[in-house]
Amino acid sequence: xxxGDSGLKVDRRKFLTGVxxxxxxxxxxxxxxxxxPAASAAAARLPSALPPTAQTIAAETGTPDIPxxxxxxxxxxxxxxxxxxxxxxxxxxxxxxxxxxxxHESLIDYGGNKQPEFLTCMHEExxxxxxHGYFKVAGKPLMTLVHGTVGLQHAxxxxxxxxxxxxxxxxxxxxxxxxxxxPPGVPTVHSAQDxxxxxxxxxxxxxxxxxxxxxxxxxxxxxKIATTPPYxxxxxxxxAGLQQEPIEDHGQKLYIPKxxxxxxxxxxMGAVREAARLLVNAERPVIVADRAINTTQGIKLLVxxxxxxxxxxxRQRGRLNFPTTHYLSRPAGVIRQADVILGLELSDYxxxxxxxxxxxxxxxxxxxxxxxxGTKLISLGNHDLxxxxxxxxxxxxxxxxxxMAGDVEATLPSLIEAVKSAxxxxxxxxxxxxxxxxxxxxxxxxxxxxQLAAIAWDASPISTARLVMExxxxxxxxxxxxxxxxxxxxNWARRLLPMDKHYHxxxxxxxxGVGWGSPAAVGAALANRDEGRFTVNFQGDGxxxxxxxxxxxxxxxxxxxxTVMHNNRGYHQEVMHVQRLANFRNRVAYLxxxxxxxxxxxxxxxxxxHKLAESMGWWAKGPIKDPAxxxxxxxxxxxxxxxxxxxxxxxxxxxx
Amino acid sequence: MHRQIVRVALAAAVAGAxxxxxxxxxxxxxxxxxxxxxKHGCWQCHGFRGQGSVASSGGKVLAPxxxxxEAFSAFVxxxxxxxxxxxxxxxxxxxxxxxxxxxxxxxxxxxxKSIPLLAQ
Numbered sequence: 001x002x003x004g005d006s007g008l009k010v011d012r013r014k015f016l017t018g019v020x021x022x023x024x025x026x027x028x029x030x031x032x033x034x035x036x037p038a039a040s041a042a043a044a045r046l047p048s049a050l051p052p053t054a055q056t057i058a059a060e061t062g063t064p065d066i067p068x069x070x071x072x073x074x075x076x077x078x079x080x081x082x083x084x085x086x087x088x089x090x091x092x093x094x095x096x097x098x099x100x101x102x103x104h105e106s107l108i109d110y111g112g113n114k115q116p117e118f119l120t121c122m123h124e125e126x127x128x129x130x131x132h133g134y135f136k137v138a139g140k141p142l143m144t145l146v147h148g149t150v151g152l153q154h155a156x157x158x159x160x161x162x163x164x165x166x167x168x169x170x171x172x173x174x175x176x177x178x179x180x181x182x183p184p185g186v187p188t189v190h191s192a193q194d195x196x197x198x199x200x201x202x203x204x205x206x207x208x209x210x211x212x213x214x215x216x217x218x219x220x221x222x223x224k225i226a227t228t229p230p231y232x233x234x235x236x237x238x239x240a241g242l243q244q245e246p247i248e249d250h251g252q253k254l255y256i257p258k259x260x261x262x263x264x265x266x267x268x269m270g271a272v273r274e275a276a277r278l279l280v281n282a283e284r285p286v287i288v289a290d291r292a293i294n295t296t297q298g299i300k301l302l303v304x305x306x307x308x309x310x311x312x313x314x315r316q317r318g319r320l321n322f323p324t325t326h327y328l329s330r331p332a333g334v335i336r337q338a339d340v341i342l343g344l345e346l347s348d349y350x351x352x353x354x355x356x357x358x359x360x361x362x363x364x365x366x367x368x369x370x371x372x373x374g375t376k377l378i379s380l381g382n383h384d385l386x387x388x389x390x391x392x393x394x395x396x397x398x399x400x401x402x403x404m405a406g407d408v409e410a411t412l413p414s415l416i417e418a419v420k421s422a423x424x425x426x427x428x429x430x431x432x433x434x435x436x437x438x439x440x441x442x443x444x445x446x447x448x449x450x451q452l453a454a455i456a457w458d459a460s461p462i463s464t465a466r467l468v469m470e471x472x473x474x475x476x477x478x479x480x481x482x483x484x485x486x487x488x489x490x491n492w493a494r495r496l497l498p499m500d501k502h503y504h505x506x507x508x509x510x511x512x513g514v515g516w517g518s519p520a521a522v523g524a525a526l527a528n529r530d531e532g533r534f535t536v537n538f539q540g541d542g543x544x545x546x547x548x549x550x551x552x553x554x555x556x557x558x559x560x561x562x563t564v565m566h567n568n569r570g571y572h573q574e575v576m577h578v579q580r581l582a583n584f585r586n587r588v589a590y591l592x593x594x595x596x597x598x599x600x601x602x603x604x605x606x607x608x609x610h611k612l613a614e615s616m617g618w619w620a621k622g623p624i625k626d627p628a629x630x631x632x633x634x635x636x637x638x639x640x641x642x643x644x645x646x647x648x649x650x651x652x653x654x655x656x
Numbered sequence: 657m658h659r660q661i662v663r664v665a666l667a668a669a670v671a672g673a674x675x676x677x678x679x680x681x682x683x684x685x686x687x688x689x690x691x692x693x694x695k696h697g698c699w700q701c702h703g704f705r706g707q708g709s710v711a712s713s714g715g716k717v718l719a720p721x722x723x724x725x726e727a728f729s730a731f732v733x734x735x736x737x738x739x740x741x742x743x744x745x746x747x748x749x750x751x752x753x754x755x756x757x758x759x760x761x762x763x764x765x766x767x768x769k770s771i772p773l774l775a776q
Contacts (some may be wrong), residue, residue, distance in 0.1 A: 043733055359736050366736075450768040456705035457771060463707065469773040490709040496774075499674060570702070579697045583740035596700065655700055656709035 012288050076212050077106035077243040083216045085115055087223050089143050089170070091134070091526065092116035093127040093553070095154075097147030099174025099190060102243025104145065104293050116143060119526075121556050122549025124151045128158030128233075129519025130526065130550070131169040133484055137318075137527035139294060141168040141226055148175030148195045148237065156199055157513040162233045163202035164347070165318070165510025166291055166382065168226035169233040170219075171199075176240040177208075196235045205465040210239070212247050213254055220257045228262035229407040230382030231419050238285045256362065259300030267380055267404035267411040269418075275342065275378050275402055276418035279377065280427050282340035282376075285311040286330075288352055289408075291318030291510075292344035292381070296501045298409040299323065302344075305412060308419050310434040311342070315494065318347060319507040323500035327442035332455075336370055343400070344408045345381035347510075350396035353377065358580065380404040380411055389523035393511065424520045449495050455485040461652040463626045464489040464566065464622040465496065470627075471536055472497050474634040478534040478642075480504070483524035486517020487540025487566040488573070488656045503528065514571075515546030518563070522554045525561035525646075534641065539648075541602055548612055555617030562641045563648040565622070565633075568655045576654070613648035622650025684750075684757030692751040693758055696742065706759050719762035728756060 018302035080103050096104060107118055121127040122148045131142035146152045152173045162169045176182035176191045192198075196206035205225045209215040215238075219366035222234040247254065267275075279285045287306055293299050302322055306313050311321045321344075322329055335341065335353065343349050353375070357366045360654035371377075377400040384405040387394050404411065423431075453465035468489060471482075481503045482493050499505050506524060509516040521537035528535045544565075554561055578597035582589035617642040621633050630651060638649040678770055693699060693706075698718075706719030722728055729752060735741050742752075768774040 079729045090768065357736070357738060359740055406721060449770075450774050451765070452708070452717065453774055454768040454771055455720075455765045456703060456707040457766070457774075459703075459705050459707070461704070463703070463705075464709075468774075473773055473776075488710070575697075576700050579700055583742055586743050586745055588746045591695075595694060596697070654703045654705075654707070656704070 002524050031233060038196045054648065057439050073246040073248070075102060075106060075110075075243070076215075076245050076247055077103040078110045078216055079212050079247055079254060080219070080238075080243065081106045081111040083219050084143070085111065086138055086256050087220070087259055089116045089223075090138075090140070091119055091130075091142050091532075092144060093119040093121045093130040093142065093523070094145040095121045095124050095127060095147075095151065097145070097151050097174055097190075098187060099148050099151075099176060099240050100145045100172065100238060100243065101174075102240065103172075103238065105175075106243075119553060121553050123547040124155035124516060125158045125520040126522075126547045126550040126553065128155045128162060128169055128171070129516050130159065130523030130553075132162045132165065132167050132509075132516070133506070133520030133523030133525075134527045135167050135169070135231075135523075136294075137481065137483060137503045137524045138530075141170055142523075143170035143172065143222070144623050145238075146171060146173045147190055148173045149190045149192050149198075152195055152198055157511075157515065158519070159199050159233050159235075160202045160391070161509045161511040161513045161516050162206075163511070165508070166229075166231045166345075166386075167214055167510070168231040169234070170222055170236070171203075171233060172236045172238045172637045173629065174240055174243070175237050178239075178241055182240065186505045188419065195237050199233075199235055200216075201388055202233070202393075203235045204230075204386060206235035206237070208237040208239070209242070212242070213252075215242065216254065216256050220259050223259060224262060229264040229410070232386060232388040241563055264407035264410040265382065265385060265405065266414060267406035269414065271402060271404045272411065272414050273418045273422070275404065276415060276422045277379070278376055278378060278402065279309050279311070279342060280419055280422040280431075282309075282311075282338075284338050285309050285340045285342065286314065286334050286338035287311045287344065288314040288316060288332075288335065289319070289321035289344040289345060290316040290346045290348075291507070292408040294502060295409065296503075298412070299500065299502060301409065301412040301416065303328075305416050305419065308416065308423070308431075310431045310438055312438070316346070316352070317508040318345065318510075320494075320502055320505045323498075324494055325498045325500060327437045327439045331445065336372070336373065338375055340376045340378065341371070342378045342380065345383065346379065347383070347393070348395040349377070349379060349398040349400065353398065373628050376401045378402045378404070378430065380406060382407055405639075408505055453492065453496060458627055459654060460625050460627065461568070461631060461654050462625070463654050464656060465492045466627050466630070467538065467564065467566065467653055468492040468496055470630045470634055471538075471562075473631065474638045475534055475536060475562075479532065479542070481506075481524065481533050481535045482537070483528065483535050484517055484521040484537045486514075486521075486543040487538065487568065489566050489653075490656045495539065503533065514540075514543050517543040519547065519550045521560055521561060521563065522550050523555070526557075529559055534562070534638075535629075536562045536564060537562045538566050541565060541569065541607065542571045545602070549616075551613050551618055551646070551648075552616040558644055559646060560644050561646045562634075562637055563613070563618075563646065565648065565650045566653050567607075567623070567650055568653050569603045569606060569608060570596050570601045570602075570655070572655050608650065610648060610650040613646075613650075619645055619647040620650065622648075623652050624649060625652045684753035684755070686754070686757040688762040689751075689754030689756065689758030689761075692755050696747050696751065696755070698755060701739065705762055719759040720764050722759040725756060739762065 027257045029534055127144040134142050146155045170556050173195045175195050207218040209218040226234045243565050306328045312329050314332050315321050353371045355368045355370050360366050379400045456463040525535035575596040579589050589597040592598045610620035613620040624630055633649050640647040671761040702718045732742050
């Protein structure tokens, strides 16, 4: 319905679907019958020479029907809410915008603000990041709403992270498609022919529904596509008119398609059996897992496979994948000795078996192989089922000997059975003889790691190893989740802490877009809150400052989260990059008055993150520079978080 | 060719040092070296105590117990690994010697088993 133009009744839905628009007089005919007394009196005064039709009178003198949709039936966006409610979407983090005001109002007033519950965000990137972090813990997608152009532009980095990390997020962008009837000015500036084009390169699917029924099909389809491995974000453009128009009776009853969860793709059985044969007969098989395992049950499956083969497991950064406490957990160095490598959902197989050294006289770096000649490479993963062209997250091409396109967790049971079938008694005995050596190697590695953690234990700024251990000491008796880590704490949490559940550590952002850590932590904490878990995140300083408003969202919606700042007062990766280039060019890096090259420090003035958090309703303390003060401060903060409130400690740390 | 020369020189320096050939060098000033360690950006990858990080040789550390001087200085001047080389122009010899003195002054690390949080 053309809003604010009661005299010209154009059915926008019909316009969008290509149906010829009826004449204005015809469309207003129903209103003539309902003409107000004032309109009837006006008709009586018309000259008789040119008698107007009743429709013309109504068109020229009728009372504006405000709001038009309330007089003609249910708003389209009410039906949209009905559709959304058939699916399991608990929350909707979003920043408000006029282009989706129709569905916004329906969600909170018609839908009762439940399933999904609207969570007020201060940046679209925060909203998507929250959905991202939520999925990693809960295993269920959230949806968000964004303003069609500028809001989607804000959200785009978060969407790219979700795409790279293979995480489902349902994004709906409001846009006002009808140029003839949309409000001029800002709403038109914020509309586009095809908002989805902006993120098409890094979403799994998108659509622009043009009718209520089309919306029902598209939303259920979007949910299904997003939640069928390989997971990924999906995008729907949502016309403002479609949200606000009444649902018209075309003689066909609207229906909501039933969602049925799709079975994930599995590796082809012939290939699975060949993989099992190679692994069983290998002398030094190694398993490398990246974005492979999304559930605690999946972690148990991988333990089963690793123990059957006595294969060391290298945990890359995509997910936890494998218990840190298991004696087969190993650092990446074991890859150099492998004769068969099983790569599970590797985001970068090339860099798993090769190295790149950013240092030579030509300034282009050096490549070097990390594996022995003849090493057999096996790949299992979904990545070949969702490859796009423009953005290069697919990394360098790596030839492998056996490729299986399929979901890791779905394929592991078959692979385990195939390995059991391939194990002869001789091979089984030979493999079992490795157990003691593997346990000793693990203990040796653990001792070495702990000794490294002891270095600079009393240093100020506080060492990242101590940061992690002091924090763990305060939460170890709880059902804890160190869900998200931003900045770089030298992986101490995964190197030192006992982790065996998927939510103990959920992995990196995927696209390495900075600014993800804080919203993802709030999203993870939201999921953990519903399970009664305690959430901690180690929070990079630079990362927080991209969109710190997410702190307010956590306080507003009572999302308990302990944020421990890894405040090294710089964009540290860039600190080192600029230093590197200065060295290559034989120049002294200019520091100005900072400790690091100009443009990379966050100091002078130092950001007082504790005050920032306090201003948005958090309990906070800092800056903490003395390691002896860290434990007591953490103890206080844990009490606050256990009461249901978020708390932040501003800790000055060593660079990494 | 350049890379091979660097590796041979470094290997010789390391071997010589471990075999006891440790030509004297002017002992540096540890206090001044601590300042130079910051000024020249060593802390960026190695931490303020030389404790290292995942960005510096997979957890190997500069201190305590730094490499023998010959290996240390050869590496700093001509590394072609992850660390960029520091020429004498940007890191004068005296500063490097003082940095080395600082690294030597870093006290031994306690056995982790004596630290309750790490021993648990």
